[in-house]
Amino acid sequence: MGRQREFDVEKALDAALCVFWRKGYEGASYTDLTQAIGVERPALYSAFGNKEALFRLALARYYEHYMDFIPVALELPTSREVVEHLLRRSVELNTRYLDRRGCMGIQGALAGTDDSEPIRLALIEARAEGETALRERLERSKAEGDLPPTANCAVLATYLLAVLHGMAVQAKAGFSREVLELVVDQVMSTWPGPAESSVKAPESAPTSEPGSDSAETTS
Known part of the structure; x- marks a missing residue:
């Protein structure tokens, strides 16, 4: 019997x-995956199980190696910095590689059969977790006065994800980085600023006109 081909699991995951x-x-397809990894199906099954299991491992690796800017963004001091970091780094990633533009998470769930429903649901869950983390970060900004009291953080988080996902689809369709950066500029131009102080500045004293008695005289 022939010896089973050995391969580097980490490199195989990157290829997948x-x-x-x-x-x-x-x-x-399985043919796409085995050709990219350089193994036959039995070795692929032995190392990773089925296609669904391989995708889940690849998705985890994608978040770890390519989406690491998300936790960095959530720790920035202001909501404006958080949002701009997320948007601009997403644009950069979505347009970085000519052969795989867009977002793996979005691309993986745009269409599918009933057999791929577990993957679609897993991607929906991952996006929901991201939306929750973003909403909670915006709520913290609101509590700190970095967003106005009227800000609806749930809506803002949903809006931002809609922009992020839309830009990923546009990048996949061939939109340039320059065009997507203009979209980011538009979002940032309308981002709500900190709450205004409720304390009014003291009114300045009236200025006397030339020639008028500006001071009391003493006897």
Whole structure:
């Protein structure tokens, strides 16, 4: 019997990640995956199990190696800095590679059959977790006075994710980084600022006109 081919699991995951990123979960065939990794199906099954298990591992690696700017953004001091970091780093990542533009998480769930429903639900759950983390960060900004009291943090978080996901789809369709940066500029131009102070500045004393008696005389 022939000896089973050995391969580097980390490199194999990276290769699979690129295939899923480029073609989505449904579009990536076993032939695509085995050719990219350089192994036959038995070795692929032995190392990773089925296609769904391999995708889940690749997705975790994607978040760890490519989406690491998200936790960094959430620790920035102001909501404006948080939002701008998220948007601009997303644009950079979505347009970084010519052969796999867009977002792996979005690309993986745009279309699928009933067989891929568990993956679609897993991606929805991952996005929901991200939205919750962003909403909580914005609520903290609101409590600190960095956002106005009228700010609806749930709506703001949903709005930002809609922009992020929309830009990922546009990047996949070929929109340039320059165009997407203009979208970010538009979002930042309308981002709500800190709450205004409720303490009014003291009114300045009236200025006397030339020639008028500006001071009391003493006897």
